[in-house]
Amino acid sequence: MRLAEWSETGYRTSVRVFQRPAGGLRWVVIPTIHMGHPDYYWAIWQRLRSCQAVIAEQYDGPSSTGYAYVTAMRLTRQRAGRELVHQDIDYGALGVPIIFPDAHTAPPPEEDRRMPDVGWADVVVHTPALALQMALSGRDDWIVKDSLNIDDTTEFEPMPGEKIGPNGRTERDDLLIGAIREIDTAFAVEDIEVAIVFGAAHMPLVVRELTGRLGHSTAAAEAWLTAIDFDEPPYLRKPSLDGWMDW
Structure with missing residues (x-):
């Protein structure tokens, strides 16, 4: 089951x-990337409006990781960077319970x-x-050189500083699965x-x-969301110096 994919035209989830x-x-399972077009995060927020609760990552605020990458x-x-923003989904504005299982890690x-x-400080470093x-x-080629197609069978190595517990999961994944x-x-x-x-x-x-222990199956596959779009005219790929950093 494909969850997220890179292509020559961009990245979508x-x-x-x-x-x-x-x-x-x-x-409702919504994989995210920490940088993308504003419309991408707006579409995620709009989809969340029909939900009665949300489990989200770390805290209700902008992503320092996404900010560092965009900067x-x-x-x-980079040709894709001119219109990207860091992840910033206003969960509090949804007016429903928001659970941050790994809140203490940020x-x-x-x-x-x-x-x-x-x-x-993380951005500066x-x-x-x-x-x-x-x-x-x-x-212009940095992102497309990274292959990050993600399926339900994909396995990831722990991030630097993270440790794998006896059950084979990191602390953050343990907290998420527990919630x-x-x-x-x-x-x-x-x-x-x-x-x-x-x-x-x-x-x-x-x-x-x-789909395993809890016995669920796919009830619906909704529209894919485009986070990064490389498909733009060549003259837009290198913005002018005047105001190009005003974001």
């Missing part, structure tokens, strides 16, 4: 609904959902290294939708949990 054959609780892409004049945002100081990598890889199991047990027969909005690398494990 799926929206899939899982439910048991007998009905009841529906899981580095613009500094190195500091809470400042007032008005601003990125915390630790997040800005990682942006130069990312920009150097992109510059050495070659302008899913708890909600699935408590609301199994309810006619509600609960969304899972996490980075795409976490979603193969989520899908295997839903």
Whole structure:
């Protein structure tokens, strides 16, 4: 089952609904990337409006990782970077319960959902290294050189600093799966939708949990969402210096 895919024209992620054959609780699985077009995050937010609860990643605020990537892409004049923004989905505006199972792994945002100081420090540390990598890889081609097709069978190595527990999962994945199991047990027969909005690398494990131990199957495959689009006229690929960093 394909969950996210790269191509020569860009990057897109799926929206899939899982439910048991007998009905009841529906899981809306939305893999994400931490940088993309504003319309991409707007489409995700709009889809979440029909859900009665959301399980989301870390905290209700902008992504420092996405900010670092977008900044580095613009500094190195990557053709896709001119219109990209960092992930920033306003979960609080949905007015439904939001569960952040791995909240303790990231500091809470400042007032008005601003990125915390630790997040800005992360941007300052990682942006130069990312920009150097992109510059050495070659302008316009950096992203398409990374193959990141993700299926439900895809396995990922832990991120630097993360450790694998006795059950073969990282702490963050353990917390995510624990939240899913708890909600699935408590609301199994309810006619509600609960969304899972996490980075795409976490979603193969989520899908295997839903279709394996919890007994769900794919109830619907909704429209794919385009996060990054390379298909633009050549004259738009290298914006003018005047105002090109005003984002």
